[in-house]
Amino acid sequence: MTKENYRKERIDRCIKARSDDIYAISSKNEIFYLLFPRVIPITALAILALILPLYWQKVIISACIFAMLAVSWDFLSSCGMLSLGQALFFGIGSYIAGILNHYLHLPFYITIPFATIFGGLFSTLLLLPVVRLRGIYFAMVTLILPLMLMRGIEATRIFGGNEGITGLSPFPNIWVELIIIITAMWVTLFALRRFISSDYGLIFVSIRDNDRATMASGINIYAFKAQALFIGSCICAFCGAFMTHSYMFTGIPVFTMEFSILPIAASAIGGIGSLAGPLLGAFVLVPLSEILREFGTLRVVFYGLVLVICVVALPEGIFHYLSRKYNEMERWVKIE
Amino acid sequence: MLKVENLMVFYENALAINELSIHIEEGEIVGIIGSNSAGKTTLVNTLSGLLLDTQLKEKRKGGERITIFGKITFLGKDITDLWPDERVKMGIVLSRERHPVFVESDVEENLKIAAYITTKREMKENIGFVYKVFPSLVPLRKRKAGFLSGGEQQMLAIGMSLMAKPRLLLLDEPLLGLSPSIQVKLIESIVQIRKDANVTILICEQFARPVLPIIDRGYVLENGMLTLEGTGKELYNNPEIKAAYFGV
């Protein structure tokens, strides 16, 4: 096969209608084809959660949390809002849950939903003046706000100041924790995927594609951006509230860069724009960082190294690569 | 001077240019006539090497796979795999469509940036030459290119390619979106450039009417295939061309 006469051709797998709609599926083969990539990870995760020791169960929980943060980041970015501050939403949710639990002694099944809704609302209101910023300027604001809140809490010493709020009420047991977070993660992923391919979700994508044309289509893009912001921040706020109860603690560490950077790194590795990619990325990165703990202080160095290698080796992301391999066949064809 | 043999370009599975063979002789003005998406832009991008850059970028992010077959020779040298900057050094300079200029620099600076591959003395001479060809740029010397009108930007864009001392000048849709009076002016300048600077010129255009009278030979492209070729006059009098491109 020399270069002169052959080229690689790509063809979609022979499937009659590749569609998310249930009506389009007609044969067993096709059902299997569509379900296979969805069912496998769900069952795999469920089984892992059942059989692994407590330590690794905790790792799964934290992976789920980062996965949700990453999915939310990807959702925001596919609505044209590049966020560098998932920590903001996360931290706000965490503090609301912490305050409600500490000062009002509310149980977790009240604080978490409350923190989710009001955390989302509060974050949206906070960012409302800047939704008209584009690209990196918006990113900058989201990067700054959590830093400001952090320093603000430090300076004013409210809500426990530097020490934070400790001794919050935990979940009854690890199983409740696992069930809540794993369900929440899958629901978030599939609901958002469905939402973004609906007629309504289409508008969010169109804003990213071209905001001026969307305006010229008679759409109030700022209202839609605010909605996207609300959805995205609700997800993060939920994670924050969950984490608060899981660790029985909230404090300024919830605003640290880790919660902003890791979701982005997960998205870059997993593949931006698919919502599932970032999830995959998070499940690569979080366990990896646990494995690297053996190296002690060198951990972060290796971690950074892996990050660089992953990004450079597979710039499009793991998920895009896998899905291409799954959905397309490649073959050499002869040019006459 | 330039010879293209059996050029084929695929964008993924779509064929953009099919079995194209053309040649350009020293000193000619050659026209490539074709409607939208006939493959004109792909052709000049292949000739100037820009397509290689696009190809690499698409490959990196896992996008469309661009495949190029065929052979391009320039002055007897195979340049098929040569990068754009090396081709410029050999003398193939492209002026891209939709008058791309450096909008935040003023006119003079645009020309100076374009003089990247020449020496300082040549730069001064060339700037003088550009101002001679396009006298209407002289009063605008200190204006930012972004504030120029479409016609002036197009003149500047051609002027910039002249700064790189081309032997073969590729013009991609120079008349696009220009008003009739400016089109006429521009066509006159192109003829003058050929005469004064001794360059070979390849024009890709869909407005056949103003272009056909000045070209020595022309090719008609349709869907990436060569459908007609002949001298400018022959094409001008061809009834099919008249029907398709003149709109009688």
Added chain:
Amino acid sequence: MFVYGLINSAVLALMAIGFNLTFGISGVANFAYGAIYVVSGFLTWSLINKLNIPYPLSALSTIIIIGILGALIYRFIIKRIRGLVISEVIATFGISIVILEFLRYVGFIGFKYSLPMFVSGSVEILGAYVDIQRLLIIGFVILLIIALYIFTHHTKIGRAFRGIAQEEHTSLSLGINPDWIASLSMGLGSSLGAFAAIVILPLGTITVDGGYDVLINALSVCIVGGLGSTFGIIIASVIIGYAQTLTATYLAPHWTMIVSLFAILVILVFKPSGILGHQKELEERV
């Protein structure tokens, strides 16, 4: 008061110029900039104290070595992911983590790591005692800005820089090799980072965490000033510099960060593309 604000602004501007140069030209947001800054400090320190090379010589060689390092980073890592903004940011941030955390692991922590002043002593200006080193910084910033202006407007490579910054494809079709220019710009940006480090670090100690702070400072100054605009950077650093100094004097030092961040927010709300950002009208006019 006035003088301190000015010095503070100059320090910020100095930190930002290198970052801005790389970003403005190649579009690569070099998140490893902070790491490069710190590494330069350590490199100079090692050259002086371990190899006993005289100060000026080691400073000079640091600037050159770091410049080459920056160009190499571009050549072997960023070149492969060019145009994918998020990947670029993550990759450079990864590099930054690797470098900084490695330094932390090796144990470069402590007060002994500091560079000597160029000139010690202080003078009295407007009723305040100021170290001469600090005054030198202001001088260096002014010199650097003038040098950069001449470089980008009157040399061939400098003009090519400006071309690539504006329209990469056009530059390509004019024979300018973007990868070559971009790696040059990355190298030069890193050298400027090293220069900033050598000039600023004598004022304090070299710390690993300083790297992250430098990155944040450079980033915010660049964005507030309007990306790619040198003049914007000067204005932005003056605003932020004075905001910080005023708070530190009249309020309390731990409010400094909050106020300067707040200043950035306010500017962005009223000037959505930075103080001297690109003119949006141009987009639609053509």
Added chain:
Amino acid sequence: MAILEIRNLTKSFGGIKAVDDVSVDVLENTLLGIIGPNGSGKTTFVNMITGFIRPDKGSVRFKGKELIGLTPYKITNMGIGRAFQMVKPFFHLPAFKNIIVPLSSDRVKATKGGGFGDKDAIALDILEEVGFERDSSVPYKTASVLPHGYLKRLELARLIALKAEVLILDELFSGLSIAEVTSIVPIIEKLLVEGKTIIMIEHRLKELFRIADNVIVFNFGKKIKEGKPKEILEDEEVKKAYLGVEV
């Protein structure tokens, strides 16, 4: 009756007056052509009417309501749609989904046009109207791979989907072949029959003058002439400034 009253619009960029004190009345159900050399301020003029650029001074009244100061989406929802000169489709979406975005606007919702669920069908109908072959794969292709001619049609389709009363077409014909232009002209004529008002900026004079009711000529940001196509063609000043040669 004048559906759009434009008074004394002025805007300068960087010291240059892009549009200088222009007043025009656009009559209902007519086609107004705007011609002029490149850079004479036509696009800026349109940008000011549609709210993308705020004028330095002047007023635009649509059915008696002031438009200056409103955001673009509000103006669009009042019934003034515009097609961009540089096409602005949603490149990541399939062609027919591009039309669903305007179908989701408040204006279409209010007129009950967008209805329940079946936006896909409506979108496909509209695309067929502007010349997308319904039974082919063209309407389902991603906008980024569509040829230029289809993207221009997509711009037009967006305005039809919006049920705009005033359609502002900025160089709709630029970059189209003669055959494509001749196939689009009937669509525009049909819109006129339906009672729409159309403003067209064009360089393709032959086609424009055939369908236009009134023409205004811009030069250096100023309106130098206004009249019927025939008068414009014979005007000496216009010939000198713009046409240069026979049309």
